[in-house]
Amino acid sequence: MYKLYYSPGSCSLAVHTALIDIKAQFQLINVATTNNQPKPADFLKANPRGSVPVLEIDGFVLREGMAILIYLLDTNDNNLLPKSGLTRATTLEWLAFANSTLHPLYGRLFVMKKNFGDKAVDNPMMSLTIKQIEKFWHEIDERLKNQQFIVGNQISIADILITVIANWSQYFGPAINFSENLKKYFIRVTAYSAFSQALNAENVNHYLVN
16 A cells, blocks of 8 residues: 655646556545644654655655656556656656756745745746746747657656646746647646546646646
8 A cells, every 4th residue: 555645736746646547556645734834743754854745655655756656657557657768768858857857947936936925026036947947848849849748649757747847837927838739738648547537636727728
């Protein structure tokens, strides 16, 4: 039995999707808090860093989303991560891009918004970060002009995480723009059964789809 500590709509949503995709038996523990309330003690014991996702596997604790995703998909039959070859390598490249490039940039935006509120829009660092983000969305857009998904015409775990991160743009008003091509891509990804089920279970609506 797996136990997933998660926060709705966060990067842990990709792990939630993977668990559904492999038809695993798992328990969900929502650790989202409001008004700076402390996080649950059992969660902080599992991960003193205080970040999600955290996966418990029969008492063993695994942290960091990319490690969790690779473990789950390498040890179970699935349609989201190829087993070998260049297709696998390219999938991992784009998964790492989402995890290590896009994710931290959005993290920077969230920190600025938390600390500066509405005044964050006037912060030069905010504007610079948004320009960097839009440059990367343009790169993805160009890649998708001749294919359905980020690694050809088969959906992968990289598409799931990319689409999860795109949904965070809603918290920054109209500052981050998406092309119609990208919006159609997000529609295709959110239609994937395991992802759709995870979104519904977490009561998350993808604002670029609805």
